Amino acid sequence: MVEKLLEGSKRYYMWLLFLVVVIAVCFIVYLFQLFEGLGVTGMNRDVSWGLYISQFTYLVGVAASAVMLVLPAYFHHYKKFKIMIIFGEFMAISAVVMCCLFIVVDLGQPQRMANVMLHPTPNSVMFYDMIVLIGYLTLNCIIGWVTLEAERHETQPPKWVLYLAYLSIIWAFSIHTVTAFLYAGIPGRHYWLTAIMAARFLSSAFCSGPAILLLLMLLLRRLTGFNPGKEAIHTLATIITYAMCLNVFFYLLEVFTAFYSNIPGHYDPLVFLFTGYHGVTSWVTPCMWLAVLCTIGCLSILIPPQTRSGKYMPYALGMLVLASWIDKGLGLLIGGFTPNMFESVTLYLPTVRELVVAVGVYAVGALVLSLLWKIALSVKFETGHSDGDLVK
Amino acid sequence: MNKNRRSFLKVAGLSVFALSSGATAFSSAAQAMVSPGTYEPAPKELKAKRWAMVIDTRTFRTADDYKAIIEACHAAHNVPDIRSKADGHEDQEIKWIWTDSYKHAFPDDLNEHLADRVKKRPFPLLCNHCTNPPCVRVCPTQATYQLPNGIVTMDYHRCIGCRFCMAGCPYGARSFNFVDPRGYLSDPVPNPEYPTRMIGVVEKCTFCVERLAKGLMPACVEASEGRILFGDLNDPESTVRKALAENYSIRRKPNLGTQPGVYYIV
Amino acid sequence: MYNSKAVIAGIVAFLVICTSPFWANFGSGDYKKPEVVLPKKPECIESAEFMRAEHMQLLNEWRDQALRHDNRQYVSSTGKKWEISLQNTCMKCHNDYEQFCDKCHVTNNVDPYCWTCHILPKGSK
Numbered sequence: 128m129v130e131k132l133l134e135g136s137k138r139y140y141m142w143l144l145f146l147v148v149v150i151a152v153c154f155i156v157y158l159f160q161l162f163e164g165l166g167v168t169g170m171n172r173d174v175s176w177g178l179y180i181s182q183f184t185y186l187v188g189v190a191a192s193a194v195m196l197v198l199p200a201y202f203h204h205y206k207k208f209k210i211m212i213i214f215g216e217f218m219a220i221s222a223v224v225m226c227c228l229f230i231v232v233d234l235g236q237p238q239r240m241a242n243v244m245l246h247p248t249p250n251s252v253m254f255y256d257m258i259v260l261i262g263y264l265t266l267n268c269i270i271g272w273v274t275l276e277a278e279r280h281e282t283q284p285p286k287w288v289l290y291l292a293y294l295s296i297i298w299a300f301s302i303h304t305v306t307a308f309l310y311a312g313i314p315g316r317h318y319w320l321t322a323i324m325a326a327r328f329l330s331s332a333f334c335s336g337p338a339i340l341l342l343l344m345l346l347l348r349r350l351t352g353f354n355p356g357k358e359a360i361h362t363l364a365t366i367i368t369y370a371m372c373l374n375v376f377f378y379l380l381e382v383f384t385a386f387y388s389n390i391p392g393h394y395d396p397l398v399f400l401f402t403g404y405h406g407v408t409s410w411v412t413p414c415m416w417l418a419v420l421c422t423i424g425c426l427s428i429l430i431p432p433q434t435r436s437g438k439y440m441p442y443a444l445g446m447l448v449l450a451s452w453i454d455k456g457l458g459l460l461i462g463g464f465t466p467n468m469f470e471s472v473t474l475y476l477p478t479v480r481e482l483v484v485a486v487g488v489y490a491v492g493a494l495v496l497s498l499l500w501k502i503a504l505s506v507k508f509e510t511g512h513s514d515g516d517l518v519k
Numbered sequence: 520m521n522k523n524r525r526s527f528l529k530v531a532g533l534s535v536f537a538l539s540s541g542a543t544a545f546s547s548a549a550q551a552m553v554s555p556g557t558y559e560p561a562p563k564e565l566k567a568k569r570w571a572m573v574i575d576t577r578t579f580r581t582a583d584d585y586k587a588i589i590e591a592c593h594a595a596h597n598v599p600d601i602r603s604k605a606d607g608h609e610d611q612e613i614k615w616i617w618t619d620s621y622k623h624a625f626p627d628d629l630n631e632h633l634a635d636r637v638k639k640r641p642f643p644l645l646c647n648h649c650t651n652p653p654c655v656r657v658c659p660t661q662a663t664y665q666l667p668n669g670i671v672t673m674d675y676h677r678c679i680g681c682r683f684c685m686a687g688c689p690y691g692a693r694s695f696n697f698v699d700p701r702g703y704l705s706d707p708v709p710n711p712e713y714p715t716r717m718i719g720v721v722e723k724c725t726f727c728v729e730r731l732a733k734g735l736m737p738a739c740v741e742a743s744e745g746r747i748l749f750g751d752l753n754d755p756e757s758t759v760r761k762a763l764a765e766n767y768s769i770r771r772k773p774n775l776g777t778q779p780g781v782y783y784i785v
Numbered sequence: 786m787y788n789s790k791a792v793i794a795g796i797v798a799f800l801v802i803c804t805s806p807f808w809a810n811f812g813s814g815d816y817k818k819p820e821v822v823l824p825k826k827p828e829c830i831e832s833a834e835f836m837r838a839e840h841m842q843l844l845n846e847w848r849d850q851a852l853r854h855d856n857r858q859y860v861s862s863t864g865k866k867w868e869i870s871l872q873n874t875c876m877k878c879h880n881d882y883e884q885f886c887d888k889c890h891v892t893n894n895v896d897p898y899c900w901t902c903h904i905l906p907k908g909s910k
Contacts, residue, residue: 163698163699163718164696164697164698164699164718164719165680165695165697165718165719166608166611166697166698166718168697170611170697171610171611171697172610172611172612172685172691172694172695173610173691175682175685175686175695176682176685176686230681233681233682234679234680234681234719235678235679235680235681235682235695235696235718235719235720235721236678236679236680236719236720237679237680239660239677239678239679240679242659242660242662242677242679243659243660243679245660246660246661246677248658248659248660248661250656251656251657251658251659251683252657253657253659253681253683254659257659309683312657313653313657313686313687314653314687314689314775314776314777315653315688315689315690315772315775316686316689392627463686464686467691468688468689468690468691469619469623469624469626469691470622470623470626471623473610552846553839553842553843553846554831554839554843554846554859555831555835555861555862556830556831556859556860556861556862557859557860558850558854558856558858558859558860558869559856559858559860560855560856560857560858561857561858561868562858562866564855564857664853666855667855668855672852674848674849674852674853675902676848707904708904711872711904712872712873713872713904714872714902714903714904715901715902715904716902717898717901717902728855732855732857
C-alpha cells in the first residue's frame with residue numbers, strides 16, 4: 128500500500144514539500160536548543176515544565192480519542208463509523224508520534240533517553256507512560272494497517288485483529304489515565320492533586336480529539352470529496368457534545384471544591400489563572416476567559432440538536448478545540464506551577480524559539496498524518512468506500 | 520498464508536527471541552564487575568542511620584548572617600551564580616541553599632500576628648532529604664535516589680533532564696541547568712576537587728555526601744560555627760536529638776507526609 | 786528491468802557512498818599506535834593492560850560503587866587502597882590530559898564528555 132504515497136496531485140506534493148521545509152527550519156532551531164540548553168526556552172526554576180509538556184499532555188488526549196470511533200464500531204457494531212475508523216486510528220498514530228517528540232524536545236539530555244529503559248523504574252509514572260505510549264502506537268499501527276489491507280482486498284480482516292481492537296479500546300483509556308497520574312500523584316501541586324484529574328483528562332480528550340478529527344474530515348470532504356456520511360457526522364458531534372458537557376461539569380466540580388472549602392492552596396491557582404494573584408496578572412488570564420467564552424459559544428451551538436451538525440458546526444468545533452487547548456495546553460501546566468512552592472509568582476512566557484520547536488513537532492505530526500491519510504484515502508477511493516451516505 | 524511465509528515467520532520469531540535473550544545476557548554481563556579489586560567504604564567516613572540537620576534560626580538576624588554559609592556551600596560545589604550576569608537567564612538560576620522569608624518558607628503556617636522577630640527573620644532553605652522523597656518516587660531513571668543513611672542524592676551521569684523531580688519536589692529545592700554552568704563560574708573553579716555540572720541535568724544539595732566520606736561535616740555546618748547542627752536522628756545522644764528535645768522546632772510542609780530531615784528551631 | 790539505467794546508477798552510487806570511508810582511508814597510511822606520555826609514577830591502580838582495555842567499564846563501576854553504594858575506596862588486586870575519584874585520584878597522576886587521554890581518544894575518534902563536568906588538572910575551560 129506504500130506505493131499509494133507516490134501517486135498524487137501537484138497540490139499534494141506541494142503540501143508535503145511545505146511541511147518538509149517547515150520541519151527542516153524548526154529542526155535547525157532545535158539544534159540550537161540542543162547545544163545551548165533549555166535556556167533558550169521561557170521555562171525557569173519555578174515553572175520547570177512549559178509548552179512542550181503541555182502539548183504532550185494535550186496530544187495524548189487526541190491520541191486516546193480515536194477510541195470514540197473504535198468503541199461504538201466494535202462494541203456496539205455501529206456500522207456508520209466503520210468508514211471513518213481508519214482516519215481516527217491514523218490520527219492517533221500521528222498524535223503519539225508528536226507526543227514522543229514533545230517529550231524528546233523537552234529533555235535536557237535527550238542523548239540519554241534510553242536510560243528510561245536501561246534502568247527501568249516501576250515506581251515512576253513516567254516509566255508506565257513510556258510503556259503505554261509505545262504500546263498504543265504499536266496497536267494502532269497493526270490494527271490500522273491490517274484492516275486497511277483487508278479492505279483493499281475486499282475481505283474481512285483476520286479475527287485476531289478484532290481482539291487487538293478490543294485491547295486498544297482499554298489501552299486508549301489507560302494512556303490518558305497514566306498521563307493524568309503524572310500530575311495527580313504529586314504532593315504539593317494543588318492544582319494537580321485531585322482525584323478527578325484522570326476523568327477530566329478523558330472527558331476533555333473525548334471532546335477535543337473527535338472535534339479535531341471531524342474538522343479535518345470536513346476539510347478532507349472539501350479537498351477530495353471523501354464523505355464520512357451525514358449520520359456519522361451527527362453521531363460524532365453528539366459524542367463530542369456529551370464529552371464537552373462532562374468536561375465542563377468536571378471543571379466546575381474543581382471550582383466548587385476549591386472555593387467552598389476555602390482552602391487557599393486549592394483556590395490559589397484558579398484565582399491566579401482567572402484574575403491574577405496578589406496583583407500579579409499574566410497573559411494566561413485573558414486566554415482563560417477566552418476559553419470560557421468559547422466554551423459557552425460552542426455548547427450553545429452543539430447542545431440544540433437542530434444546530435448540532437448544521438452549518439455552524441465547524442465554528443462550534445473550532446471554539447471547542449481552542450477552549451480545551453487553553454484549559455489543558457496552557458492553564459493546566461501554568462496553573463500547576465503558579466503560585467510556586469513558596470506561594471509567590473514566577474511568570475512563564477514561551478520564547479519564540481520554543482514556539483518554533485513546537486511548530487516543528489506539529490509539522491512532523493501533520494506530515495505523518497498526511498502520508499497515512501493519503502494511503503487510507505487511496506484505498507477508500509479504489510474500493511469505492513468513499514461515501515458514508517451510501518453505507519447501509 | 521502459504522507455507523514459505525509461515526516458516527519464514529517462525530524463523531523470524533525464533534531469531535527475535537534468540538536476539539532478545541542474547542541482549543538480556545549481554546546487559547547482565549555489563550552489570551557484572553570488571554575490576555579485579557574490591558570495594559569498601561572510605562576509612563574516615565562519618566556514619567549515621569539517619570542524617571538530619573537542625574538550624575537554630577534564633578542565632579541569625581539578617582540574610583547577611585547566612586551569606587558566609589551560602590558562599591561556603593556554593594563554592595564547595597562549584598554552584599554557578601547565574602544572577603551575576605544580567606543576560607535574561609536570571610529566573611533559571613541554580614541554588615543549593617538560599618534564604619527566604621517565613622511567609623514563603625512555611626506558607627501553610629501563616630499567622631498575621633506572628634512575632635516580628637520570626638516574621639522578619641530570614642530562613643535558610645535547602646533540600647530536606649525527606650524520609651519519603653517524592654523526587655525519588657517520580658524519577659524515571661533512578662538518577663535521584665536515597666542512600667540507607669537517609670541522604671537523597673543524585674547521579675548526574677544518569678539524569679536525562681526530564682524535570683519530573685522538580686515538579687515533584689514540594690520545597691522548590693531543585694535546580695535545572697538551563698544554561699552551561701561553566702559560563703558563570705570563575706576559572707579555575709572555586710573547588711577544583713569537585714566537578715561542575717553540564718547543561719540539561721537537575722542538581723540540588725546532597726548533604727555534602729562527598730565530605731562526609733572524608734570525615735568532614737557539611738560545608739554549611741562547618742561555616743555556621745555551631746549554629747547549624749548535623750547528626751544522627753536515630754541516636755538519642757546525638758547533638759541534633761538533644762537540640763530537638765530542648766527546643767521548639769518546625770519543619771516545612773509537614774502535612775505532605777514527606778518527613779523532612781531539616782528542622783528549624785524558632 | 787525497466788528504468789534499468791537509473792536503477793543501476795542508483796545501486797552504484799549507494800555502494801560508493803556506503804564504502805566511501807574505506808576508500809577515503811586507503812591512501813592515508815597505516816594505523817600508528819598513538820604514543821602516550823606516561824606519568825612519572827610507576828604504578829597505576831591496576832596493570833597497564835587491564836587499564837588500557839577496561840578503564841571505561843572500571844570508571845562506570847567506580848561511579849556506581851561510590852555514588853550508589855557509598856563504597857568510596859577501591860582495593861586493587863595487589864591490595865593497595867585508592868580513593869575512588871576520577872578527578873582526585875586518576876587525574877592526579879595522569880595530569881597531562883592532552884598527552885595522555887586525548888592521544889588515544891583522538892586517534893580512535895572517541896569523544897567522551899567526562900570533562901564537561903569533571904575538572905581537568907589545568908583548569909575548567
